[in-house]
Amino acid sequence: MKKEIDNKLNLKNIKPTAMRQLVLQVLTEQKTAISLPELEQKFEKADKATLYRTLKTFQENKLIHSIEDGSGSLRYALCQDNCECDPEDLHVHFLCTNCNQTFCLKDIPVPTINLPSSFSLESVNMVVKGVCSNCKK
């Protein structure tokens, strides 16, 4: 639904250009997190730099979050509705070592840990690796 897409963009103060609509469409349909190279492949003919900057804009405006899953490329997924990407908003991610897909475990918050008081905390990246439900057959 075109209207939905535009609403989402407007809500985050992102001008709804054609490119951005298309990218958000793809992100919305995705069940797993997607990387820049993977996103590139979803289009017949699209420029990597434009997609790169689109993702960057989306992330700066907290429409998506990025995941350092150790797969070799950063992956991205839509944020929850009220996400501010603060430590308490974060969830655990899961990388399947068989199909190489990354899942947002949205209902598993990142556990709080007690840092030595001399360290201050800004964010946490927690990635669990193993075999996903699809691959466990």
Place this chain on the structure above:
Amino acid sequence: MKKEIDNKLNLKNIKPTAMRQLVLQVLTEQKTAISLPELEQKFEKADKATLYRTLKTFQENKLIHSIEDGSGSLRYALCQDNCECDPEDLHVHFLCTNCNQTFCLKDIPVPTINLPSSFSLESVNMVVKGVCSNCKK
């Protein structure tokens, strides 16, 4: 101490070549985890590929562990004495957003999390970002 270095290598069934002794020496002196490019800089003249393969050998033999800290390059640090790099051996890592150094928080084990039963667990990478004690001045 040369003897110590060789002992460590022998214990892990790694033939103590000159290159390996030197690399282990550096790793032992390090207080923070080190990346391949950083390791390269520690030597006047050393081949990246050799260092790369040295680190790979060390990791395969569980002398070191690698950390995906999202800094752009993998980082490596010595394992604890009896480490098998199993999930229960893992600890949390900390990346300082100011000095870009990665610390092993050896005494903070990675919290266990309850995955959906359809997922199986192999390993966990947990990286906390913030400002380290040195940088907080």
Place this chain on the structure above:
DNA sequence: AATAACTTTGCAACCCGGTTGCATGAACTT
């Protein structure tokens, strides 16, 4: 409606971490 100012896009080039093929050299075996 025409102009100016700003934003987005496309293309090309680049950087850098990681990885591999291959030839040489060292160590160990027979």
Place this chain on the structure above:
DNA sequence: AAGTTCATGCAACCGGGTTGCAAAGTTATT
């Protein structure tokens, strides 16, 4: 001594990410 195995050095490559710059598109101003 000759053969085998393993380690090293060099060069080249790959892929993800990033940037400069000019063209195209948008929005604001006269």
